[in-house]
Amino acid sequence: MSGPDAAAAAAVVTAATAETAATAETETEPETGARGGAQDEERGTTAAEWTADDDWTDEALALLRALRAPHRRNRAKQVAFALYCTVLILLVWGGVPSFGLFLQTSMGADYTGYGPGLLAGLPSGTAAAGLAVLLLAVRDGLWRGPVVPPRATTDWLLAHPVRPRPVLRPWFWLSCGLALLPGLLAALGGMVALGLTVRTGLPAALAWCLVGGACLPLLGVCAGLLVQRDPRAARWARRLTPYAGALVVAFAVQSALAVAGHPVPWLERVELWSGPWGWAGIAALAPTPAAVPGGPLAAALLVLPTVLGLVLADRAVATVSLTLLRERARTAAGVLAALRTVELRAARLAVSGASGDGGRWRVRLPAPRRPRLVLYWRDTLSLLRTPARLGRAALLAVPALLCAVPAHDARGPLSWAVTGLALLFGYQALAQLLEPARIETDDVRRASWSPYPFAGLMLRHVVVPTALGLLLGTAGAVAALALGGGTAAWLAPLAVPPLVAAGLVNACRGAARRDLLYRSPQPSGGSTGVLMFTAWYAAGPAVTVPLLALPFSAVLRDGSAAGLLRAAAFGLLLAAALLQWARLRAAALPRQARPGEA
Incomplete structure (x- = not known):
């Protein structure tokens, strides 16, 4: 319902209410219900209760239907086109392959x-x-x-x-x-x-x-x-x-x-x-x-x-209640606006805040005596006070370990793909522990207390997530060994340093590069802006997961100690390269923020 249409209907209802209120009998029984009480609470005053004679709902809705008839026809065309595209995609990607499988079954396929x-x-x-x-x-x-x-x-x-x-x-x-x-x-x-x-x-x-x-x-x-x-x-x-x-x-x-x-x-x-x-x-x-x-x-x-x-x-x-409806409408509009402007973190924070997930546990840790330990104390305390992130990290680690099981038995590209899926789940688990680093990059002015340069400060934010990730990976490896897993179970803790470094690369990406959506190296061949934006947005895991999947899938297949050592060395080298990349990105963030501050 558009603003002018709703305003017109509201004006009709207001005028009708005023007219009937002037001529209504005082002894008319008022309509009771939760609606009047809710409106009184919202306005903070003792509003006059409205009667059945004041009810112009049917007239207001009829007026809205008449005002919105052209818009409704346009919206119907858009919905019909969207349904047509959806049905076409489902038929092409679902119906036709299914029909082909049944046809092969009729020809002897089992x-x-x-x-x-x-x-x-x-x-x-x-x-x-x-x-x-x-x-x-x-x-x-x-x-x-x-x-x-x-x-x-x-x-x-x-x-x-x-x-x-x-x-x-x-x-x-x-x-x-x-x-x-x-x-x-x-x-x-x-x-x-x-x-x-x-x-x-x-x-x-x-x-x-x-x-x-x-x-x-x-x-x-x-x-x-x-x-x-x-x-x-x-x-x-x-x-x-x-x-x-x-x-x-x-x-x-x-x-x-x-x-x-x-x-x-x-x-x-x-x-x-x-x-x-x-x-x-x-x-x-x-x-x-x-x-x-x-x-x-x-x-x-x-x-x-x-x-x-x-x-x-x-x-x-x-x-x-009307108050709740207003809050939810504003939240939904804000999330939709953030998604339209590709501010995915802003949308996620809006949903989290409206869901009441910002609740924190009152956990206390003794303050460190050495100033150099303050940052690690803050990161640890921040994660302990938001146990939901620790829980999500533990839960996401489970499918990461499960995906490694079929990768052990698969061969060729399938093994590489399943190993990549396991690493992707592992990255999502470790990304939950990097929230203090992301909060730091949301507003670089928060780092003004730190004696370190901003790039050095961001590199120090990987210490606590890496330590917690190693504990989680070691626990997963021990559980896999107890269930009969081989030497390849120790890949779980070995994957932690490069995946945490990939998360830091993403945390330091800065403001959304929406200009990439409108760029195309070959304008005549179609736009590649979405691919470019996706590559920028998920640069850390997009580089790390395919590179790690190659040596890790080889270790999962053969399980040799030599392959495990090679995978560990490659993971550490990749982690070092990713940390250097994150440092360069972090060093550019204060320079990007200065024009906005001015």
């Missing part, structure tokens, strides 16, 4: 060899995916939520005596529709996978997969609305997020172990019946040879709460 592994990993894998969907929906409710109208609606229209439910309901159902799209795609992917590997009938596979693919996203939207409107639910969501994230990783680890031939059947049964995330797995397994007893019951347990949740959520839409 993909059933992948069936046992798929069925083994499906119980824990669907539990991990379902819990992740619900967790993402709840986290979305902490900063945005499924009911977020535009700022013009919250600032102009809803501030007047207008019933909020007719205004807010379309936004809730729009969120439901958008949430259904990935669920539908997941159901189609499950149908293709089961049809190819297990030879399940396609209609049955699609129907059973749709139970989880449709119900879980809709349940997530309802949970997001509950978190959005209820502060107590939001507090519980923040408290339970670390445990839910740990469960997602644990389910994923169990799924990988099951595929590798180490299933735990009794634990899988517990997970499948533990909640909606497991009921979706029971439904997906129903048409397969590995069906779990109680498939129809699990489907009913998913469908009935989803329908009930949608009905209750539809009624609860009107109870979201």
